[in-house]
Amino acid sequence: MSGIEDLLREDLRGKTPYGAPQLDVPVQLNTNENAFAIPEDVAAVVAEFVGRELRGLNRYPDRDAVALREDLAAYLGHGLTADHVWAANGSNEILQQLLQAFGGPGRTVLGFMPSYSMHPLLARGTATAFVDAGREDDYTLGPDFVRAAITEHDPDLVFLVSPNNPTGTALDREVVEAAYGAARGLVVIDEAYAEFARDPGSTALGLLEGRRRLVVTRTLSKAFAFAGARVGYLAADPELVEKLLLVRLPYHLSSITQAAARGALACAARLQSEVDELKHQRDRIVKNMRAKGLPVADSDANFVLVGGLRDAAAVWRAILDEGVLIRDVGLPGRLRITAGSEEETAALLDAFDTVLERRP
Ligand code: PMP
Secondary structure, X not given: OOOHHHHOOHHHOOOOOOOOOXXXXXXXXXXXXXXXXXXXXXXXXHHHHHHOOHHHHHOOOOOOOHHHHHHHHHHHOXXXXXXXXXXXXXXXXXXXXXXXXHOOOOOEEEEOOOOOOHHHHHHHHOOOEEEEOOOOOOOOOOHHHHHHHHHHHOOOEEEEEOOOOOOOOOOOHHHHHHHXXXXXXXXXXXXXXXXXXXXXXXXXXXXXXXXOOEEEEEEOOOOOOOHHHOOEEEEOOHHHHHHHOOOOOOOOOOHHHHHHHHHHHHOHHHHHHHHHHHHHHHHHHHHHXXXXXXXXXXXXXXXXXXXXXXXXXXXXXXXXXXXXXXXXXXOOOOEEEEOOOHHHHHHHHHHHHHHHHHOO
């Protein structure tokens, strides 16, 4: 009799699923969530939006989430309309749908690791070959590097992340232009952290017009403190958006999710003040780490990648013993830290002081 492993698709055998540790630690700065709970006044608005849907839950939701897409388009600006926007359960599902429709068996997606660890996993799940072009020595990406990699591999899709996870840095506009110019297929810019960028003009949204193969993905998980609601979206050419309907599950986005997201979007300005506070705490971490002699690049995200650690795994463990959970992303000498509240940042910096004193 064959075991379950033998019945599994061959390309999935022996593989491990995505798994950021979810440990019960007082200060959790490891998954790039928004550190702040939803403020009471925002929660009240979201509850009102959701409450209006409850009696109608006997019916399926709007399959095409039109009202939500209108709100998302209005939030994004840049002349975008609901036709340019598509929404799903987190930008993970958006990326998966892109791979289902434009990748798949016999097709290739090109990525530049270290970057978002789910990209190769989403490729694997959709039986799309993932090719890692790597990065320059300091983990940056320039236009020549990107152009050469695309020319060499001729992928069906290119995934770029800006600001990049785990390095925290946004891409220059020239990199996106170079990628688009060199690619034959889709160029997807994963902008999950766009609202935290130092330069708000660094988004690729302004490049969409006239570039029909360019896609910008976004999420409410980070800037809107809405990770638990699972809402991600993209902006692209309306014809490309229409093709995604071929692979989406019918009614994939529940009425409750759609309503909750619309409630959060109605409070965009209110939530922005918390984004500003997180950017402040992020910059405080950068400054402080530099003062300790640890190299760290300026960040455009709600996290920073700290370098200069002789034994990153040991430092990670020792920081955890101090009650602070950060992320060992497997890069030699480096650890990733999500920006938290003022108090969480203080606890983090104290923990680093204690640990580095013991283990310089
Ligand atoms: N893209 C990047 C670069 C991310 O870091 C994350 C979350 N960690 C996501 C996409 C997925 O976010 P979500 O599915 O919650 O929208």
